[in-house]
Amino acid sequence: MTGNAIEMNGVGKRYRLGGTAAQDSLREALAHGWSRGRRGAAPADESRDVWALREVDLTVPEGASLGIVGRNGAGKSTLLKILSRITYPTEGHSRVRGKVGSLLEVGTGFHPELSGRENIFLSAAILGMPRSVVARRLDEIVAFSGVERFLDTPVKRYSSGMYLRLAFAVAAHIDAHVLLVDEVLAVGDAEFQRRCLGTMETIGNSGRTVVFVSHNLDAVTRLCSTAVWLDAGGVRAVGPTAQVVDAYLMDATPDAGSRVFVDDPAAPVALTSLGLLGPTGASTGRIRSEDPVTVEVTLVLREAIPALDLAVSVETTGGTRLMDESMSDDSAGTAHLNAPGQYVVSLTLPPLLMPGEYAVNVWVGTAYETFVWEHSAGWLRLEGGHRGRPDRLISSQGTWTVTTPERP
Amino acid sequence: MDAAAAAWVDNSPGTARKGLDWREVWRYRELVTFLALRDVKVRYKQAAFGMAWAVLRPLAAMAVFTVVFGRLVHAPSDGVPYVLFAFTGVIVWTLFADGLDAATTSLVSNAALITKVYFPRVAVPLASVLPRLLDFGVSLVLLAVLLVVARRLPGPQVVLLPLVVLWCVVLAFGFGLIFATVHVRYRDAHHVLGLLAQVWLFASPVAYSSSLVPPHWRWVYALNPMVGPLEAARWTLLSTPPPGVPALAASLSTGLFAVWLGLRTFAHNERRLADVI
Numbered sequence: 001m002t003g004n005a006i007e008m009n010g011v012g013k014r015y016r017l018g019g020t021a022a023q024d025s026l027r028e029a030l031a032h033g034w035s036r037g038r039r040g041a042a043p044a045d046e047s048r049d050v051w052a053l054r055e056v057d058l059t060v061p062e063g064a065s066l067g068i069v070g071r072n073g074a075g076k077s078t079l080l081k082i083l084s085r086i087t088y089p090t091e092g093h094s095r096v097r098g099k100v101g102s103l104l105e106v107g108t109g110f111h112p113e114l115s116g117r118e119n120i121f122l123s124a125a126i127l128g129m130p131r132s133v134v135a136r137r138l139d140e141i142v143a144f145s146g147v148e149r150f151l152d153t154p155v156k157r158y159s160s161g162m163y164l165r166l167a168f169a170v171a172a173h174i175d176a177h178v179l180l181v182d183e184v185l186a187v188g189d190a191e192f193q194r195r196c197l198g199t200m201e202t203i204g205n206s207g208r209t210v211v212f213v214s215h216n217l218d219a220v221t222r223l224c225s226t227a228v229w230l231d232a233g234g235v236r237a238v239g240p241t242a243q244v245v246d247a248y249l250m251d252a253t254p255d256a257g258s259r260v261f262v263d264d265p266a267a268p269v270a271l272t273s274l275g276l277l278g279p280t281g282a283s284t285g286r287i288r289s290e291d292p293v294t295v296e297v298t299l300v301l302r303e304a305i306p307a308l309d310l311a312v313s314v315e316t317t318g319g320t321r322l323m324d325e326s327m328s329d330d331s332a333g334t335a336h337l338n339a340p341g342q343y344v345v346s347l348t349l350p351p352l353l354m355p356g357e358y359a360v361n362v363w364v365g366t367a368y369e370t371f372v373w374e375h376s377a378g379w380l381r382l383e384g385g386h387r388g389r390p391d392r393l394i395s396s397q398g399t400w401t402v403t404t405p406e407r408p
Numbered sequence: 409m410d411a412a413a414a415a416w417v418d419n420s421p422g423t424a425r426k427g428l429d430w431r432e433v434w435r436y437r438e439l440v441t442f443l444a445l446r447d448v449k450v451r452y453k454q455a456a457f458g459m460a461w462a463v464l465r466p467l468a469a470m471a472v473f474t475v476v477f478g479r480l481v482h483a484p485s486d487g488v489p490y491v492l493f494a495f496t497g498v499i500v501w502t503l504f505a506d507g508l509d510a511a512t513t514s515l516v517s518n519a520a521l522i523t524k525v526y527f528p529r530v531a532v533p534l535a536s537v538l539p540r541l542l543d544f545g546v547s548l549v550l551l552a553v554l555l556v557v558a559r560r561l562p563g564p565q566v567v568l569l570p571l572v573v574l575w576c577v578v579l580a581f582g583f584g585l586i587f588a589t590v591h592v593r594y595r596d597a598h599h600v601l602g603l604l605a606q607v608w609l610f611a612s613p614v615a616y617s618s619s620l621v622p623p624h625w626r627w628v629y630a631l632n633p634m635v636g637p638l639e640a641a642r643w644t645l646l647s648t649p650p651p652g653v654p655a656l657a658a659s660l661s662t663g664l665f666a667v668w669l670g671l672r673t674f675a676h677n678e679r680r681l682a683d684v685i
Contacts, residue, residue, distance in 0.1 A: 015683070082419055084526050085419045085526040086525065087682050088419060089419060089421050092421070093421075094419045095416045096417050098414030098417075099414065100417070102524070102525055108520070108525055114446065114449060118446075118449065122443075122446055125439045126442075126521060131438050154453075177414050
């Protein structure tokens with residue numbers, strides 16, 4: 001018998017902005033309760049509500065792999081949290097058939113003081129694996145992780161690569177009917193990511209139902225037969241992955257030339273707009289690959305923040321980071337972003353990239369704090385031919401010289 | 409793994425639940441064990457004195473009480489050497505107070521787990537109380553040595569000691585659920601608890617005997633839910649007079665009420681924890 005593994009009907013999730021900010025301390029809550037006189041008469045302030053998801057209908061047949069794509073804040077993680085029952089829906093109904101394994105983070109429940117072996121058992125228990133199963137598969141997990149020699153060393157002495165491998169090894173052996181995976185591929189080096197992807201593929205082919213969230217569109221395409229595109233908390237499109245991913249990219253591209261962001265008045269730094277400009281200064285999403293590109297970031301500073309830095313990074317649609325340019329690389333750069341006010345920061349990139357689509361990300365922060373991290377803030381589409389070499393990403397414009405050594 | 413036979417698991421709106429799903433907690437019993445073991449292992453890693461700390465704190469409290477209450481105030485100790493009297497009180501109190509404190513902060517210190525994985529949330533405060541049993545056990549061994557040295561072996565009622573210990577643990581867990589739920593939203597809860605525990609300690613017969621209280625007021629005094637277990641523990645270990653039935657009934661009823669309130673408060677807020685923490 002095959003049927004659905006996941007059914008969601010009219011699911012919505014409302015968050016109150018700033019959590020319980022209005023009554024963050026007990027003193028305020030008590031004072032509030034006092035003036036209100038009676039409990040339970042709190043006036044609902046609708047303007048502070050944010051719907052992370054609204055009216056989501058979704059069914060996933062058993063054994064299918066579903067990819068979820070969408071911008072930051074589109075509701076992808078909230079969807080996984082509702083499916084895994086970490087949080088509850090505000091409205092609608094969600095149900096999942098069978099045991100759910102959620103892999104929302106690599107290394108959930110790991111404790112730095114415990115040894116690798118102890119952490120395997122702990123993490124597995126947290127992920128819902130019975131001890132007997134772990135004991136039986138311990139050799140397999142250890143072999144997969146490749147940390148045999150350090151199994152009894154506290155994981156705080158591990159390199160970050162070893163830590164990730166061990167954590168993923170446990171997660172990869174979860175016994176679950178439905179597996180929920182969020183951005184695990186966002187961490188680790190290329191080798192680790194390749195391995196994760198391979199394991200995910202095996203899991204997907206083993207008849208289990210997989211829901212996979214990633215910014216890595218290549219991975220989504222490779223792993224999932226169907227995909228959902230979430231936009232502003234709603235389902236924008238659902239269908240075969242290739243179509244959905246194409247539609248998502250197409251949508252992102254036209255407005256990429258100049259994108260305006262929703263301003264959060266409470267944030268000390270806010271991104272107002274992002275422009276990708278060609279040599280004429282016109283704000284278009286399409287630029288020839290042999291022309292330099294100017295990334296123009298408009299931002300508002302509401303407080304003076306010392307040593308504020310801004311970085312622009314460029315990634316392929318597959319998530320490979322090609323560039324990551326920071327203002328502090330240029331020693332004169334950061335001195336300008338100090339007083340409150342509006343700023344326009346421009347970065348001109350030389351024509352290095354081959355034709356294709358690239359995500360442009362913006363980060364604003366200090367060495368200690370991130371204020372803005374907008375993944376895929378804009379999409380850069382470079383037009384042109386690839387001169388018969390479609391596989392390369394970068395053309396270095398290197399200079400060739402040929403000389404003929406003179407014979408004496 | 410038979411997917412077709414697997415049951416649907418619902419996630420529907422609404423947060424308030426009347427009670428906890430104890431069958432589910434039972435299915436997650438291994439998690440409770442592992443979380444408790446983790447606490448034990450982590451606490452004594454990189455601590456040179458290791459388990460000795462479990463005994464040193466109650467020993468220090470006993471020393472202070474012996475000097476202040478035993479020597480200076482001459483507090484009554486029901487005919488038992490004051491050192492033994494105070495040490496028994498202190499280790500039982502420590503079991504309760506440490507368990508309560510651990511349960512209160514447990515949800516917030518496990519926030520990373522609660523926001524990333526689903527499991528019955530009650531596993532966290534439950535697992536945080538259990539390691540205190542180990543500390544208690546170590547202290548109990550020391551007490552046994554003291555009893556042997558003093559040639560005061562307990563009577564046959566010592567077989568009831570496990571029940572008294574269970575009573576303390578359940579109380580710590582029940583009160584812990586109330587404080588932990590509040591602590592998730594208001595970090596003030598931990599400070600309030602620190603204050604309360606100080607007052608509570610002296611409102612309980614730890615450093616003195618409840619024979620100080622006039623007999624007809626004893627049941628009122630015993631509305632303090634820790635009076636019952638403290639008196640009962642001394643009776644099982646030191647053969648002091650057993651607590652009277654009115655006092656036992658008073659302590660049991662306020663204690664059970666607190667545990668009921670704790671379970672209810674927690675069940676009411678359990679689903680909301682990940683959003684608030």
